Amino acid sequence: KPLPPGPWSLPWIGNLQYLISHPNWLTYTDWYQRYDSDIVHVNIAGHSFIILNTLEAATELLDRRSGIYSSRPRLRMLNDLIGWKWSFASMPYGAEWKAQRKLFINMFNPNNPDQHEPRELKATRLFLLKLYEAPEDLSYLLQNLAGSTILSVVYGFDVGAMQDSVHTDNARRGAEGFIRACVPGTFFVDYLPWLRYVPSCFPGSSFQGRAQVWKEYMEKLLHGPFDTMKNQIFEEGLESCFVSRCLGKLSGEHDEEWVIKQTAGSMYLAGTDTTVTSLRSFFLAMMQYPECQKKAQQELDRVVGSNRLPDFSDRDSLPYIQAIVYETMRWQPITPAGLPHLASEEDVYNGYRIPKGSIIIANAWAMMHDERNFQDPYTFNPDRYIRPADGQLNHGMLKPTAGFGFGRRICPGKHMALSATWIAIASTLSVFDILKSVDGNGQIIEPFTEYDNTTLQNQPNPYKCSIKLRSPECLHVMQTDVDFVEGK
Numbered sequence: 001k002p003l004p005p006g007p008w009s010l011p012w013i014g015n016l017q018y019l020i021s022h023p024n025w026l027t028y029t030d031w032y033q034r035y036d037s038d039i040v041h042v043n044i045a046g047h048s049f050i051i052l053n054t055l056e057a058a059t060e061l062l063d064r065r066s067g068i069y070s071s072r073p074r075l076r077m078l079n080d081l082i083g084w085k086w087s088f089a090s091m092p093y094g095a096e097w098k099a100q101r102k103l104f105i106n107m108f109n110p111n112n113p114d115q116h117e118p119r120e121l122k123a124t125r126l127f128l129l130k131l132y133e134a135p136e137d138l139s140y141l142l143q144n145l146a147g148s149t150i151l152s153v154v155y156g157f158d159v160g161a162m163q164d165s166v167h168t169d170n171a172r173r174g175a176e177g178f179i180r181a182c183v184p185g186t187f188f189v190d191y192l193p194w195l196r197y198v199p200s201c202f203p204g205s206s207f208q209g210r211a212q213v214w215k216e217y218m219e220k221l222l223h224g225p226f227d228t229m230k231n232q233i234f235e236e237g238l239e240s241c242f243v244s245r246c247l248g249k250l251s252g253e254h255d256e257e258w259v260i261k262q263t264a265g266s267m268y269l270a271g272t273d274t275t276v277t278s279l280r281s282f283f284l285a286m287m288q289y290p291e292c293q294k295k296a297q298q299e300l301d302r303v304v305g306s307n308r309l310p311d312f313s314d315r316d317s318l319p320y321i322q323a324i325v326y327e328t329m330r331w332q333p334i335t336p337a338g339l340p341h342l343a344s345e346e347d348v349y350n351g352y353r354i355p356k357g358s359i360i361i362a363n364a365w366a367m368m369h370d371e372r373n374f375q376d377p378y379t380f381n382p383d384r385y386i387r388p389a390d391g392q393l394n395h396g397m398l399k400p401t402a403g404f405g406f407g408r409r410i411c412p413g414k415h416m417a418l419s420a421t422w423i424a425i426a427s428t429l430s431v432f433d434i435l436k437s438v439d440g441n442g443q444i445i446e447p448f449t450e451y452d453n454t455t456l457q458n459q460p461n462p463y464k465c466s467i468k469l470r471s472p473e474c475l476h477v478m479q480t481d482v483d484f485v486e487g488k
């Protein structure tokens with residue numbers, strides 16, 4: 001059977017242009033249109049890449065044939081040089097992966113929002129006050145928000161005590177290595193494994209030095225919060241959390257604690273940066289589409305009023321806020337090409353051969369910008385998720401779930417990701433106006449709208465924005481709420 005269509009390449013060495021230019025989701029989407037095929041093949045340095053551009057293709061292969069497509073490629077830089085091979089996010093399919101994934105699912109149950117929502121609420125309340133005090137620190141405060149939430153959910157630390165925590169900074173630096181090196185082919189050593197034996201002083205071997213630095217932070221991410229927590233749990237006691245629930249169920253089996261530590265480390269890695277990226281896109285969207293911001297604030301004023309902040313009990317009554325969450329994730333998917341899967345057997349799809357060992361990429365960007373499903377897909381338009389007849393959520397509309405991956409490797413933290421994003425968006429819009437900045441002459445500064453698409457994540461480049469209280473009363477409401485969640 002023929003290989004799927006795709007860019008021309010030489011049989012053994014493949015397409016050298018793409019070895020150097022590192023294709024990303026935009027290139028993949030371009031191929032989708034050029035070859036008019038939901039499945040595209042490209043050979044890069046002798047490795048087959050299969051790009052799945054539609055929900056139908058990804059669902060058929062990654063969901064329905066998950067027995068073949070649930071592994072991950074071995075990426076030398078990521079797994080061997082930096083050393084992420086302990087994390088089940090980058091592990092091949094097998095017993096070790098199953099043990100960690102099972103622990104995650106059993107001990108962090110999507111049906112039990114109490115395991116994360118109260119911490120998300122508290123972290124968001126603290127974030128609002130800090131944003132009021134230092135709006136220019138938006139990016140840093142978003143990192144604190146996401147970092148303190150996940151540190152509390154996973155390791156039981158108090159959200160307040162985790163503001164400006166060294167752990168959050170370590171997680172950010174550790175995650176940087178992961179999000180760069182998990183994109184196959186970012187480093188030549190992924191294609192040419194012998195490069196790892198070239199001494200780091202040789203020209204072109206700077207990747208060795210970078211791997212060393214990232215390894216240091218990766219180890220801090222894995223051991224730091226877990227070891228601190230274990231000391232504290234005996235001295236002071238901690239709130240119930242993922243790790244304490246796991247430790248409470250130890251059965252005495254070999255390596256149990258090590259498995260808990262690794263699973264917690266994967267949660268910590270995956271749960272911090274992703275939320276920050278989605279919220280940074282949200283702030284950008286609010287500046288670019290002020291009419292959507294106004295509509296959301298009208299809904300909040302109508303449902304919640306001005307004497308309190310929204311909480312999770314308001315979720316069903318705020319369909320437009322939910323629509324903004326979905327639209328943010330659709331308009332600018334956070335991980336638009338997902339994490340790579342691996343074909344562990346040869347397979348055939350629509351008459352095309354998928355060679356064993358192919359790297360499989362689910363191109364969520366193309367799926368979320370597919371005109372068959374989303375009219376005018378490059379415009380931010382939350383109304384596409386709203387039924388015109390009654391203003392409620394349109395459940396028939398495709399949700400941006402492709403951004404959470406597929407099959408047995410689908411993101412196990414997506415329920416937390418959605419609720420953390422929801423409460424942050426609802427709370428921010430209830431007290432702040434997000435506006436374009438103005439320079440010393442009163443001229444509007446148009447925000448940078450470019451994105452960095454060289455890593456796993458679709459991160460907006462730094463931009464300026466102005467964040468103003470909607471009314472003086474909002475400050476009082478924010479302070480009262482912080483006192484309340486802190487139990488004062």
Ligand code: HEM
Pocket residue numbers: 088089090101266267268270271272274275278334335338339340341403404405406407408409410411412413414416417418
């Ligand atoms: C908006 C935020 C998030 C997005 C967009 C996101 C997206 C993804 C994607 C695309 C994958 C790969 C799925 C695949 O291979 O098919 C993934 C895996 C994963 N995610 Fe998330 N994620 C988010 C938040 C979280 C959170 C909050 C947690 C933890 C609490 C988490 C934990 C994980 C883990 C552990 C994996 C690895 C799963 C495996 O390989 O078996 N993620 N995520």
